Amino acid sequence: MAKQDLDILIVDDTDIVCKKLSSVLSQAGYSKVRYASNGQEALMMLGERPADVVLSDWIMPNMDGLQLAESIRQLDESRQRYSAIILFTSKEGIEPLEEALSRGVDDYLRKPINDRELLARIQSAARIGTLHNTVLRTVNVLRRDNQRLQELATTDPLTGLGNRRFMQAHLESLLSETTARGGVTTCAIVDIDHFKLINDRFGHPVGDEVLCGFAQRLLWAVRPTDMVARIGGEEFAILTHHPDPAKFTPLIFERIRRSISQNPIISSEGNIPITASIGVASHSNNDEPMTPDDLIKKADHCLYQAKQQGRNRIIC
Secondary structure, eight states, X not given: OOSSOOXXXXXXXXXHHHHHHHHHHHHTTOOEEEEESSHHHHHHHHHHSOOSEEEEESOOSSSOHHHHHHHHHHHHXXXXXXXXXXXXXXXXXXXHXXXXXXXXXXXXXXXXXXXXXXXXXXXXXXXXXXXXXXXXXXXXXHXXXXXXXXXXHHXXXXXXXXXXXXXXXXXXXXXHHXXXXXXXXXXXXXXXXXXXXXXXXXXXXXXXXHXXXXXXXXXXXXXXXXXXXXXXXTEEEEEEEESOGGGOOTTHHHHHHHHHHHSOEEETTEEEOOOEEEEEEEEETTSOOOOHHHHHHHHHHHHHHHHHTTSSSEEO
């Protein structure tokens, strides 16, 4: 009896060979055995349902066993899985074996096929396929976990926006683009005015609602190519890049400021009116070289001036 019930596909253009192999496998306890008369039919069947082991003749019309093996490897790669391939042929010598193994075949049987050797080779090929698929699953899990960890490391958990680390990395990329290709990069620091009073009056859960509503309002107010991040507390950042300096004006942030204060934020405690102070710093390729920290500090200084001058305003 078979040690494990494998999904096996037999590929041979001779019907009698397919039926003989199917009979041997059935007697050994394999119940999921299919057979195809040519390579194209085999690939169609594999597209519908993958196989653990593919048994294929080498010499077949239109698509031989080596071409089929290469196509199976491409199909496996696209699906992130592995199919073990055993090729059988009447060819003699070491050269055919070397060629078969170099083209993606896992094992090789010479005709006439011995039933006991066939079953032993299938078990061996199945172990190879299982090992490959285990590694692939592990790699995919690790890749997803690493991606998730990276997202957690660069995402603000409350608003879903990028955090300060994400903002700084994106700003560095924009400044490099400005240096290489020209244009203007801007960093605007946006601070909700008197946010502490909202927390004191309504509580932190409502304060969180306001922060989330504010984040959405900023996203609606900027262009799709602009980046919005929450960089701490009630402070947010907007990063923009304008390829043509002649078409850029800091007054675009005045429109954003007005959109912030135009309507109150809807919360579980009712409508809460808000305003914001904005500090804007810009850098073009004609300016002295500037690091992300330099531009952020410059924007922070402008924000401080906006607060000192009465809040609910922009300083550039």
